[in-house]
Amino acid sequence: MAHMPKNAAAPSVPTRDRLLDAFEDLLVEGGERSATLDAVAAAAAVSKGGLLYHFASKDALVDGVLARLDALALQDAENIRTAPAGPVDYLIRTSVHTGSPLDRAYIAGSRLAQGRDPRAMQVLADIRRRWLSVIEEAVHDPDTAQAIMLISDGLYVNSSLAENELAPQDPTDAAMARLIALIGRLLPGS
Amino acid sequence: MAHMPKNAAAPSVPTRDRLLDAFEDLLVEGGERSATLDAVAAAAAVSKGGLLYHFASKDALVDGVLARLDALALQDAENIRTAPAGPVDYLIRTSVHTGSPLDRAYIAGSRLAQGRDPRAMQVLADIRRRWLSVIEEAVHDPDTAQAIMLISDGLYVNSSLAENELAPQDPTDAAMARLIALIGRLLPGS
DNA sequence: ACAACTATACCGTCTAGCCGGTACAGTTAC
DNA sequence: GTAACTGTACCGGCTAGACGGTATAGTTGT
Numbered sequence: 001m002a003h004m005p006k007n008a009a010a011p012s013v014p015t016r017d018r019l020l021d022a023f024e025d026l027l028v029e030g031g032e033r034s035a036t037l038d039a040v041a042a043a044a045a046v047s048k049g050g051l052l053y054h055f056a057s058k059d060a061l062v063d064g065v066l067a068r069l070d071a072l073a074l075q076d077a078e079n080i081r082t083a084p085a086g087p088v089d090y091l092i093r094t095s096v097h098t099g100s101p102l103d104r105a106y107i108a109g110s111r112l113a114q115g116r117d118p119r120a121m122q123v124l125a126d127i128r129r130r131w132l133s134v135i136e137e138a139v140h141d142p143d144t145a146q147a148i149m150l151i152s153d154g155l156y157v158n159s160s161l162a163e164n165e166l167a168p169q170d171p172t173d174a175a176m177a178r179l180i181a182l183i184g185r186l187l188p189g190s
Numbered sequence: 191m192a193h194m195p196k197n198a199a200a201p202s203v204p205t206r207d208r209l210l211d212a213f214e215d216l217l218v219e220g221g222e223r224s225a226t227l228d229a230v231a232a233a234a235a236v237s238k239g240g241l242l243y244h245f246a247s248k249d250a251l252v253d254g255v256l257a258r259l260d261a262l263a264l265q266d267a268e269n270i271r272t273a274p275a276g277p278v279d280y281l282i283r284t285s286v287h288t289g290s291p292l293d294r295a296y297i298a299g300s301r302l303a304q305g306r307d308p309r310a311m312q313v314l315a316d317i318r319r320r321w322l323s324v325i326e327e328a329v330h331d332p333d334t335a336q337a338i339m340l341i342s343d344g345l346y347v348n349s350s351l352a353e354n355e356l357a358p359q360d361p362t363d364a365a366m367a368r369l370i371a372l373i374g375r376l377l378p379g380s
Numbered sequence: 381a382c383a384a385c386t387a388t389a390c391c392g393t394c395t396a397g398c399c400g401g402t403a404c405a406g407t408t409a410c
Numbered sequence: 411g412t413a414a415c416t417g418t419a420c421c422g423g424c425t426a427g428a429c430g431g432t433a434t435a436g437t438t439g440t
Contacts, residue, residue, distance in 0.1 A: 015419080031305040033222060037396060047421045049399090054419090058396070113351065114304040115221040121351060128351075143368050146357055150369075153347050154340030161303065161311060161318075167336055178333050179340075185375050205384080227430060237386050238431095244384095248430065 027108040069105035087138040093171040095155035217298040259295040283361035285345035
């Protein structure tokens, strides 16, 4: 058990992933400023030296979350495409914060983008482009697809801005169902 | 020329406002982290002592931009209500970045909110609530009004994410006109 | 006299990153 | 089989610089 955690009865979650999780959580809950190396190390129950062993710099940590976000989003594009209730329904319902790993990673990425990190902005742009093309494929009209993407983005910022009830917060509630019905009116066929 | 800018043939802009402008610009262009007291003072061509003469703390500076944002947004709500082409047209067209004072102030406020500043989150929430009620007044249907707000929010994040052409960037271009036409389909009357 | 500054020095704290050390499993050489 | 050594995974103390804020003495136009 050379490279395993000392106390591991089970492999548990690798330290590297725990550090990434901690970094994400701090970004999501406290914004960029609160996600310091010390805070990340503490949240992951690792010393600062241990953090820097896995990620040589804060930049490396950023690259780490961004890489994971990209991988998660790539998988998600497939989920959207093959969703039983259809891509639009799936996209809209998952645009509010669900606490899924992708969700957390996406918000973390947004925080980094708001801090003007060009890598984060690039990754987010790529993800959104991917989503848009899936929706375009489904609705067969670029303008409609774009409008749907905009609503999805709007839902995201709303649930990001926390505790306000301007928009549906829960993917399963009635307001969400009404919103999806409304979006139906945008579709070319009627 | 004591309290006037040295070079002022005209009263020009008062130092206090130049400091607020500088703070906003730094927030918009470099995110929260780059907007330090030293940077703000330098950008406004004022000494650090001069900055702290007008704003005793960074918190006071934040309060300053937030107060100005709130005032600007209050005025804007009236502009939306009385827009010749109608509230929805106006709201949507001004949801992309135009470089207007309100626009810059709003983005600056968003940066602060992303840094989890509760005051900023509160001010933004109030502004959005105001906009929503103006739109509700105009379209006579809460769900439709909400969907329109979401599209507006979506446009805003898109133009915030810079240099991507997923959504219309220019309030006068054809894509914007098509988007507004599409939104027309959401309206209860047809 | 006073408001509106400039300039400079300073303080405590926070932050990123560095470095020397430790523990220990596995490898090699005899 | 055991001593010497290697690589991995960490610990925790440290430092330089940035940051928010204080302080203070001087300057300038009215």
